[in-house]
Amino acid sequence: MRPLIAGNWKMNNLRSEAATLVAGLMEQRAEQDPGCDMLVCPPFVSIRPVGDLIENSPIALGGQDCHSETAGAHTGDVSATMLADAGCEFVIVGHSERRANHHENDELIASKAKAAISNGLTVVVCVGETLEQRNAEKTLSIVENQVTNAVPDNATAKNTVVAYEPVWAIGTGLTPTIEQIAEVHDHICGLLTASFTDGEEFRLLYGGSMNPGNAREILAVENVNGGLVGGASLKVEDFWAICTSV
Ligand code: PEP
Numbered sequence: 001m002r003p004l005i006a007g008n009w010k011m012n013n014l015r016s017e018a019a020t021l022v023a024g025l026m027e028q029r030a031e032q033d034p035g036c037d038m039l040v041c042p043p044f045v046s047i048r049p050v051g052d053l054i055e056n057s058p059i060a061l062g063g064q065d066c067h068s069e070t071a072g073a074h075t076g077d078v079s080a081t082m083l084a085d086a087g088c089e090f091v092i093v094g095h096s097e098r099r100a101n102h103h104e105n106d107e108l109i110a111s112k113a114k115a116a117i118s119n120g121l122t123v124v125v126c127v128g129e130t131l132e133q134r135n136a137e138k139t140l141s142i143v144e145n146q147v148t149n150a151v152p153d154n155a156t157a158k159n160t161v162v163a164y165e166p167v168w169a170i171g172t173g174l175t176p177t178i179e180q181i182a183e184v185h186d187h188i189c190g191l192l193t194a195s196f197t198d199g200e201e202f203r204l205l206y207g208g209s210m211n212p213g214n215a216r217e218i219l220a221v222e223n224v225n226g227g228l229v230g231g232a233s234l235k236v237e238d239f240w241a242i243c244t245s246v
Helices: 015-031 044-054 080-085 096-101 106-118 131-135 139-150 178-195 215-219 236-243
Strands: 004-008 037-041 060-063 090-093 122-127 160-164 203-207 226-229
Touching: 004 090, 004 203, 004 236, 015 037, 015 044, 015 236, 037 090, 044 060, 080 106, 090 106, 106 122, 106 139, 122 139, 131 139, 139 178, 160 178, 178 203, 178 215, 215 226, 226 236
Parallel strands: 004 037, 004 226, 037 060, 060 090, 090 122, 122 160, 160 203, 203 226
Antiparallel strands: none
């Protein structure tokens, strides 16, 4: 399975910064196939400018969220239909920052994922436990609940990617041990295999403080099929180093 390295830019990069970043990535990618699929997810306003720049490159474009409906009175929201129309191939849903800051629950996330899939997008569904939940030894049950309820029933290995992102590892410089990552990824793989005919083929990404120093070890773990990268996706050399670590 070809790994996927996805850059979640969050609310970063003005147009000129975005242009410099993708120009650097495209330059590297033109010289070498890193052995993984590459995805960048800019903020909504940068999707078209970035899309224009990467148009003929193998780097894919994605959104960071979408609404579950196609159109309507939803001020400030963007639909999966609009993302597809703007040239996106992917969309992230259920990121812990959206769960925390916008009170998103698994039911809503599943409806967004369903809409994304119906619009031909590949959806990256994020799951992961808080530190409190890990300390209470609830990690596997929390993640199991999120996978069961947030991955929609029209998911297949082609249209859905699951990203395991421990909340306490996001943007903190902390990462789980290799054994902890392996345990959660094995569990997610087992859940998907039990629920979907092609469940074993879903790409499972690890996310949370991935950087050039730890990427190789994390990406070598069984059932880790790539990474969802925040901070380190904002620098050409760091993101590229992670891509070439697969
Ligand atoms: C993320 O927000 O998806 C993420 C993984 O962030 P970071 O790499 O900065 O921890």
